Amino acid sequence: MKSFKNSELKVMPSGDFQLLGIRCKSCGEAIFGLHPLCLNCSSSDYEQITLENRGKIRNYTILHVPPHQDWKGPVPYVVTEIEFPNGAVTTTQLVDIDPANTRIDIGMPVQIELREADRDDDGESIMIYVAKLLA
Numbered sequence: 707m708k709s710f711k712n713s714e715l716k717v718m719p720s721g722d723f724q725l726l727g728i729r730c731k732s733c734g735e736a737i738f739g740l741h742p743l744c745l746n747c748s749s750s751d752y753e754q755i756t757l758e759n760r761g762k763i764r765n766y767t768i769l770h771v772p773p774h775q776d777w778k779g780p781v782p783y784v785v786t787e788i789e790f791p792n793g794a795v796t797t798t799q800l801v802d803i804d805p806a807n808t809r810i811d812i813g814m815p816v817q818i819e820l821r822e823a824d825r826d827d828d829g830e831s832i833m834i835y836v837a838k839l840l841a
């Protein structure tokens with residue numbers, strides 16, 4: 707089991723995971739993913755942080771065209787911008803939802819889960835993080 711992107715997601719052999727980010731010591735901004743500089747003020751004085759596995763919907767869009775021809779997910783599908791409790795933001799798929807029959811609102815709480823996106827040539831699972839509405 708491995709991460710599709712080590713600068714955003716750390717996957718443990720147990721299946722536990724951590725979402726990675728930075729907190730700038732100059733401007734205080736929390737930013738999703740590891741970066742060499744603060745994306746807000748360009749300071750390199752920051753600490754690495756782990757983000758909570760939950761947040762709320764800040765924005766979303768429903769897509770009716772698959773992102774690539776090997777797409778195994780549903781169509782239409784929902785891409786959402788998630789804001790974490792510390793203010794960091796990321797964009798990911800909102801899963802397990804039928805957008806034709808489900809109302810989606812800004813501010814709805816979500817939890818972050820792992821999903822297998824693909825397997826590499828050795829058969830190892832490549833994991834992504836996705837968002838799921840909290841019941």
Ligand SMILES: [Zn+2]
Binds near residue numbers: 730734747
């Ligand atoms: Zn900053």
